[in-house]
Amino acid sequence: MDDRTSVTQRAVERIKEMISSGEVGPGQRLPTERDLAARLDISRSSMREAIRSLTTLGVLEARHGAGVYVTALRPADLLETFSVLAEVSRGDTLLEVLQVRRMLEPAATALAAARATDADLVRIGALLDRIDGAPATAAETVTADLGFHQAIVASTGNATLAAVNQGLSSRTFNARVWAGHREAGFTDELREDHRRIHEALVARDPDAARAAATVHVMRVERWLAADLADRTEHPGA
Amino acid sequence: MDDRTSVTQRAVERIKEMISSGEVGPGQRLPTERDLAARLDISRSSMREAIRSLTTLGVLEARHGAGVYVTALRPADLLETFSVLAEVSRGDTLLEVLQVRRMLEPAATALAAARATDADLVRIGALLDRIDGAPATAAETVTADLGFHQAIVASTGNATLAAVNQGLSSRTFNARVWAGHREAGFTDELREDHRRIHEALVARDPDAARAAATVHVMRVERWLAADLADRTEHPGA
DNA sequence: GCCTCTTAGTGGTCAGACCACTTTGACACA
DNA sequence: TGTGTCAAAGTGGTCTGACCACTAAGAGGC
Numbered sequence: 001m002d003d004r005t006s007v008t009q010r011a012v013e014r015i016k017e018m019i020s021s022g023e024v025g026p027g028q029r030l031p032t033e034r035d036l037a038a039r040l041d042i043s044r045s046s047m048r049e050a051i052r053s054l055t056t057l058g059v060l061e062a063r064h065g066a067g068v069y070v071t072a073l074r075p076a077d078l079l080e081t082f083s084v085l086a087e088v089s090r091g092d093t094l095l096e097v098l099q100v101r102r103m104l105e106p107a108a109t110a111l112a113a114a115r116a117t118d119a120d121l122v123r124i125g126a127l128l129d130r131i132d133g134a135p136a137t138a139a140e141t142v143t144a145d146l147g148f149h150q151a152i153v154a155s156t157g158n159a160t161l162a163a164v165n166q167g168l169s170s171r172t173f174n175a176r177v178w179a180g181h182r183e184a185g186f187t188d189e190l191r192e193d194h195r196r197i198h199e200a201l202v203a204r205d206p207d208a209a210r211a212a213a214t215v216h217v218m219r220v221e222r223w224l225a226a227d228l229a230d231r232t233e234h235p236g237a
Numbered sequence: 238m239d240d241r242t243s244v245t246q247r248a249v250e251r252i253k254e255m256i257s258s259g260e261v262g263p264g265q266r267l268p269t270e271r272d273l274a275a276r277l278d279i280s281r282s283s284m285r286e287a288i289r290s291l292t293t294l295g296v297l298e299a300r301h302g303a304g305v306y307v308t309a310l311r312p313a314d315l316l317e318t319f320s321v322l323a324e325v326s327r328g329d330t331l332l333e334v335l336q337v338r339r340m341l342e343p344a345a346t347a348l349a350a351a352r353a354t355d356a357d358l359v360r361i362g363a364l365l366d367r368i369d370g371a372p373a374t375a376a377e378t379v380t381a382d383l384g385f386h387q388a389i390v391a392s393t394g395n396a397t398l399a400a401v402n403q404g405l406s407s408r409t410f411n412a413r414v415w416a417g418h419r420e421a422g423f424t425d426e427l428r429e430d431h432r433r434i435h436e437a438l439v440a441r442d443p444d445a446a447r448a449a450a451t452v453h454v455m456r457v458e459r460w461l462a463a464d465l466a467d468r469t470e471h472p473g474a
Numbered sequence: 475g476c477c478t479c480t481t482a483g484t485g486g487t488c489a490g491a492c493c494a495c496t497t498t499g500a501c502a503c504a
Numbered sequence: 505t506g507t508g509t510c511a512a513a514g515t516g517g518t519c520t521g522a523c524c525a526c527t528a529a530g531a532g533g534c
Contacts, residue, residue, distance in 0.1 A: 007487065008289075020325070032515065043488045045282060048516085049289045052245075056293040057321055065495035065515050075330060078322045084294050085315045085397070088257070093312060096397035100341070103398075107340035160322070160333035161340075164401070244518065269484065280519045285485085302484050302526035480531075487524070494517070504507080 007042050011050035014040060019059070019070060030060070030068045057081060075163040082167030091228055094173065098224060101168050102217040105149070108165065109197060109213035110206035111156045120155035121202055127151055128198050132191055138182075142175045148194060152201070177220055180227055193219060244279050248287035251277060256296065256307060267297070267305045294318060312400040319404030328465060331410065335461060338405050339454040342386070345402065346434060346450035347443035348393045357392035358439055364388055365435050369428055375419070379412045385431060389438070414457055417464055430456060 005013075015036075018024050030036065037047035051068055054060040058077040062068045071077040089097060116124070130144035146169060153165045181187045193216040200208035242250075252273075255261050267273065274284035288305055291297040295314040299305045308314040326334060353361070367381035383406060390402045418424050430453040437445035 034515090045285075045489085046487060048282075049286060049486095051516095052286045052289050053293045056290045057318055059321065059325070062516065063496080064517065066497075067515060073325055075322060075326075075333065078325065079319070081294055081318050082316070084296065085312060088296070088310055088315065089312075089397075093397060096312065096395045099395055100398050100401055103344035104337070104340050107344075158333045158336055160326075160330060161337050164337055271484090282520085283518060286517095288485095299485065300527080301486065303528070304484060475534105477534080478532085480529105482527105482529090484527075485525085488522080490520090492517105492519080494515100496513105496515075498511105498513085500509105500511085502507100502509080504505100 008046045008049045008053070011036075011040055011042060011047055012053050015050060015054060015060070019073075024070055026070050026073045028070055030070065032067065075160040076166075079160075079163035079167050082164070083170065086168055086170035086173060094224060095221070095228070097168055098217060098221045101165070102214065102221065104161070104165060104168070105153075105217055106210040106213040108153045108156055108158075108161055109201070110210040111158075112152045113201050113204050113206040113209035115157055116152075116155035116201055120151065124148065124151045124155070124198060124201065128194055131194055138175070138178060142171060142178055145178070145190075145194075146171065146174055152197070177223065180223060186223075189219065190216075245283045245286045245290070248273075248277055248279060248284055249290050252287060252291060252297070256310075261307055263307050263310045265307050267307065269304065312397040313403075316397075316400035316404050319401070320407065323405055323407035323410060331461060332458070332465070334405055335454065335458045338402070339451065339458065341398070341402055341405070342390075342454055343447040343450040345390045345393055345395075345398055346438070347447040348395075349389045350438050350441055350443040350446035352394055353389075353392035353438055357388065361385065361388045361392070361435060361438065365431055368431055375412070375415060379408060379415055382415070382427075382431075383408065383411055389434070414460065417460060423460075426456065427453075 015030070018030075024030055031039070033044055033047050033051065036051075037044045040047070051060055051062060055062055058071060058080050059073065060068055061071050086097060112120075127144050127148040131141060131148060149169065150162065150166060154162045156162070178187070178190070181190055193212065196212040197209065197216065200206075200212050252267070255267075261267055268276070270281055270284050270288065273288075274281045277284070288297055288299060292299055295308060295317050296310065297305055298308050323334060349357075364381050364385040368378060368385060386406065387399065387403060391399045393399070415424070415427070418427055430449065433449040434446060434453065437443075437449050
């Protein structure tokens with residue numbers, strides 16, 4: 001009766017049901033591919049594609065030689081695929097992504113100012129030093145920058161927020177921002193933004209944190225807008 | 238040298254490269270599965286799994302009998318998988334999701350108040366009537382409610398924001414909210430929230446829109462917190 | 475010139491085999 | 505008794521080749 005959906009798709013739905021019905025819980029192991037295929041009366045190939053699909057979604061995890069397991073189903077697991085957006089996006093979509101970040105990061109930073117533990121602040125401070133210090137490579141600066149923002153959002157205690165924020169950030173874009181600012185001699189402005197955010201967190205001042213985060217995102221946003229306009233006018237190599 | 242990654246994973250990376258390098262663009266057709274497999278010197282099965290993975294991510298689209306195509310790569314395409322989070326989440330994670338929405342929706346609604354076209358406002362008003370009117374089924378109310386919020390976010394003109402917001406909403410959760418409020422006789426409060434938001438949009442008053450959206454999300458948030466506490470104390474059928 | 479229908483080519487599914495890896499427990503040894 | 509080794513069973517990963525279901529385009533008739 002339900003011939004519209006493909007065999008594989010039905011298998012996906014069935015496995016989802018097994019999870020939502022509690023037949024298998026987070027971290028638990030599923031029956032073998034061969035068993036599942038036999039149970040639904042489909043070929044192992046089709047079952048494998050269904051499992052591949054759910055693996056991509058972050059719902060399942062296949063361990064070679066050991067079985068297929070349900071992940072912890074935490075936000076970070078399920079939003080890993082989210083990063084594809086930031087990776088693939090270009091031009092105007094990147095501006096849209098930054099606009100979303102301008103809504104989230106200030107609120108998240110303000111929340112972090114109220115909630116961050118002392119240990120959080122120490123860790124964030126250490127990352128700030130790694131950004132400010134003269135690092136060996138540009139890659140290290142990018143890593144520290146990503147870690148800095150990630151640590152702040154994580155210190156809100158909201159794992160979903162952290163996962164969403166991470167999905168809106170991308171290493172390649174971040175590297176492009178630093179390269180662009182370095183070329184123009186504006187890296188000090190970026191460092192100053194970070195310092196201002198950190199100070200607000202240490203002072204446990206949500207309003208100041210919100211303002212500092214807004215300024216930072218808007219700086220990047222304005223830079224990107226200018227960069228995009230520049231590339232449109234002078235399409236170089 | 239790179240024997241750590243699986244054959245399928247390599248195929249995924251390779252196809253991603255073909256897209257990011259511009260070898261195939263959005264909407265264009267890829268070579269056949271058989272061709273791609275032969276080109277990378279892997280079996281068709283493995284190539285199919287790679288394609289399945291990218292299909293799940295919203296990067297590719299397979300059309301039976303017609304070929305495999307790159308999607309438009311728009312945010313909505315890539316964030317379709319995002320909804321799995323809202324679907325699977327329960328308990329505390331749902332609270333986290335609402336907390337994120339409390340950061341996004343007020344900002345988005347304020348932006349909509351400034352940017353929405355007259356046509357947008359008409360459409361939003363129509364959806365409001367569908368919520369307020371005496372609908373045949375509860376399902377219709379939920380549909381109209383989802384459409385109402387979606388239309389508002391869409392009228393910001395930011396497709397990424399719309400896609401993210403949609404990913405944070407779920408039909409099942411929304412239905413649960415209405416059912417819970419109906420049971421307690423509080424549906425009027427929900428309707429009043431919506432009316433307040435709509436009025437702020439029509440008045441093109443970003444501040445009022447922000448406040449109205451905040452109130453609305455917080456109402457749902459408080460209801461969920463109470464509901465979760467209630468279920469913990471009285472775990473019924 | 476238009477419609478119908480065949481047909482080549484595509485993705486979807488199946489079957490069975492073998493490979494790579496993990497886990498476990500029997501076994502020899504200290 | 506405890507411990508390390510390693511062989512074997514079972515798992516996911518890959519390959520092959522066949523057939524089915526569907527689409528699109530061209531050949532043919534009208």
